[in-house]
Amino acid sequence: MEIDIQGVNMVYPNGRQALKGLDLPLRSPSLVGLLGPNGAGKSTLMKLLVDALRPTSGKILVDGRPLAGNERSLKSRLGYLPQDFGLFDELTAAQFLDYMAALKGLRNAKEAVQRALREVRLEEKARARIRTLSGGQRQRVGIAQALLGDPPLLIFDEPTVGLDPEERIHFRTLFSRAGQERLVLLSTHIIEDVQSVCDQLVVLAGGQIRFAGEPAALLRAAQGHVCSFWERQAAGERSLHVTARVHTAEGVRCRAVAQALPAFARPEEPTLEDAYLYLLSQEERP
Numbered sequence: 001m002e003i004d005i006q007g008v009n010m011v012y013p014n015g016r017q018a019l020k021g022l023d024l025p026l027r028s029p030s031l032v033g034l035l036g037p038n039g040a041g042k043s044t045l046m047k048l049l050v051d052a053l054r055p056t057s058g059k060i061l062v063d064g065r066p067l068a069g070n071e072r073s074l075k076s077r078l079g080y081l082p083q084d085f086g087l088f089d090e091l092t093a094a095q096f097l098d099y100m101a102a103l104k105g106l107r108n109a110k111e112a113v114q115r116a117l118r119e120v121r122l123e124e125k126a127r128a129r130i131r132t133l134s135g136g137q138r139q140r141v142g143i144a145q146a147l148l149g150d151p152p153l154l155i156f157d158e159p160t161v162g163l164d165p166e167e168r169i170h171f172r173t174l175f176s177r178a179g180q181e182r183l184v185l186l187s188t189h190i191i192e193d194v195q196s197v198c199d200q201l202v203v204l205a206g207g208q209i210r211f212a213g214e215p216a217a218l219l220r221a222a223q224g225h226v227c228s229f230w231e232r233q234a235a236g237e238r239s240l241h242v243t244a245r246v247h248t249a250e251g252v253r254c255r256a257v258a259q260a261l262p263a264f265a266r267p268e269e270p271t272l273e274d275a276y277l278y279l280l281s282q283e284e285r286p
């Protein structure tokens with residue numbers, strides 16, 4: 001599957017421009033991590049890709065054909081978890097998935113539901129009413145409905161919100177397996193979710209793409225821009241963007257990103273989180 005986003009702008013009716021001149025090719029198989037602060041435009045981009053919104057200008061091509069006019073063909077190959085996904089509280093998890101399978105027109109609905117429940121490890125809650133489930137379990141029902149019928153395109157908007165660390169690890173594995181044969185796009189602001197599993201990263205801020213490429217390229221861009229130092233050494237220093245502070249017996253150890261490292265600081269190898277924060281700090285400069 002190939003998706004090409006070409007010169008896409010999205011202005012909401014209230015005049016708010018959520019996306020500005022987006023160009024982005026997406027190729028299957030891939031697990032693409034969509035990163036960005038709140039309000040960056042991640043959900044808007046995903047809504048455009050699932051045809052829940054139409055761009056104000058520009059176009060989206062799916063396998064070379066414009067999305068506008070071929071929505072049905074896309075939707076039959078799509079699993080989507082919206083950011084604020086409403087579940088039918090009075091249904092059981094299995095009933096809800098049965099219903100979604102019917103809407104999707106799946107032939108082997110029973111089997112598909114069982115499989116999806118298994119994939120999100122919710123078999124033992126199949127007969128529990130959704131309103132009795134924990135936040136993490138509800139999120140897993142949402143993920144399960146997207147997986148129904150094994151679609152080749154999966155779009156998850158903040159799928160790990162509400163999941164505990166153990167559940168997050170499980171889903172990272174699940175997403176990474178899914179991305180081996182499919183096109184999986186997942187948005188998050190949790191770097192650990194994309195670290196080591198996504199083969200492509202897209203960083204969105206202020207409605208524009210700040211980075212698109214392999215995680216290694218994002219890391220490279222931050223080489224020489226990450227350091228650590230004692231807090232007392234940095235009194236009055238304004239060029240540093242502190243990303244972590246650790247209290248130790250000898251004082252407060254800081255980690256920071258900066259355009260130029262001060263002489264007193266010790267250079268550090270960037271992590272993906274450093275690299276992401278460095279990129280965003282660059283954009284914040286006037």
Ligand code: ADP
Pocket residue numbers: 012013014016017018036037038039040041042043044045
């Ligand atoms: P993200 O998912 O990255 O947090 P969104 O795509 O939800 O970002 O929002 C991007 C921008 O568009 C924000 O400034 C948000 O306030 C605005 N926005 C989102 N939805 C609407 C809407 N329905 N009407 C007007 N503005 C909106």
Ligand code: MG
Pocket residue numbers: 042043044083157
């Ligand atoms: Mg969002």
